[in-house]
Amino acid sequence: MFLDMLMAVAKMIDRPATVETSQALESALRYFREAAPKHTADEEDSLFPRMRQIQDPQIVAVFSRMEKLEEEHRWAAPLHAALERLGAQYLSNGALSDVEIAEFRNSVASLASMYEQHIRFEDELVFPLAARMLSDAAKLAIADEMGERRNARIDIRQS
Numbered sequence: 001m002f003l004d005m006l007m008a009v010a011k012m013i014d015r016p017a018t019v020e021t022s023q024a025l026e027s028a029l030r031y032f033r034e035a036a037p038k039h040t041a042d043e044e045d046s047l048f049p050r051m052r053q054i055q056d057p058q059i060v061a062v063f064s065r066m067e068k069l070e071e072e073h074r075w076a077a078p079l080h081a082a083l084e085r086l087g088a089q090y091l092s093n094g095a096l097s098d099v100e101i102a103e104f105r106n107s108v109a110s111l112a113s114m115y116e117q118h119i120r121f122e123d124e125l126v127f128p129l130a131a132r133m134l135s136d137a138a139k140l141a142i143a144d145e146m147g148e149r150r151n152a153r154i155d156i157r158q159s
Helices: 002-012 019-052 057-093 098-133 136-149
Strands: none
Touching: 002 019, 002 098, 019 057, 019 098, 019 136, 057 098
C-alpha cells in the first residue's frame, strides 16, 4: 500500500504539492522510515535465524534465495534514504528540480521492481514454509520479539 502511494506521488511529483499528495508522501515516508525497519528486523533477527537452525531439505533449498532477501534489504537502504531526502525537500518547498524529480522517480521504480519480487518470494515460499516448519515455541518467540519491537503484545496463541 505504501509503495503504491510512492508510485502515485512519483507520477505527480513534477507538479506543485497538493494537500493530498503531501499527506500520501508523508504517510509513505513515515512507513518506510519507522515500520519497514521493524519488518526487516522481524525477518533478519527473529525468523531467518530460527529457520537456519532447521535441517530440512526444503529450508536448505530456499535458504540460498533467502540470503538474497537480506541483500535486498541492504540494497534498498540508499534508495530509501534518497526518497526520504527528496520527499522532505518536496514537502518543504512544494517542488523539486528536474534532476531531483528524475532521481525520485528512478528510486521509486527501482524499489517497486525489487519489492514486487521480494514480497512474492516471502508470501509464496518463505512465510508458508516457516508456518509449516517452525515449532509453536519458535512462532511464539518470534511473535513476542515482534511485539517488543512495536511496544505491543502480539498474541498468536489459540484458545
